[in-house]
Amino acid sequence: MHIVLAILATAASFVLLVAPAHARTWAGPVDMRDVCIKAQAKAGQANDEYGKWLPNTGDKTNPSAFDWVCTDNHGYGTTNLDIDGWCKDTYKAQPNAYADPQGRGPYDWGCYYA
Secondary structure, eight states, X not given: OHHHHHXXXXXXXXXXXXXXXXXXXXXXXXXXXXXXXXXXXXXXXXXXXXXEEXXXXXSTTSOOTTOEEEEOTTOOEEOOOOHHHHHXXXXXXXXXXXEEOTTOSTTOOEEEEO
């Protein structure tokens, strides 16, 4: 009986260690093209139909969520992207919305709120 209680106590403590500190709720996806459009407007760069967003693939084998660069058709680049701000602005109904790169890959961004 003591062995069973010890196993249950160990299992319960493990669950407490791996449980998240707070629950979060999915607010919606991140539109990286729109993030770039807003970043380019803030930087005073031209936005036109040829504007594009590309992950900065300096390391083509392992690009991350933090490697985004936005460029316009003139080749001007913007790397100061406010993805948290984009989530707050886009999902206004959730005042504490924030961005999370989830799996840390270039296309893994999502917006959440607590």
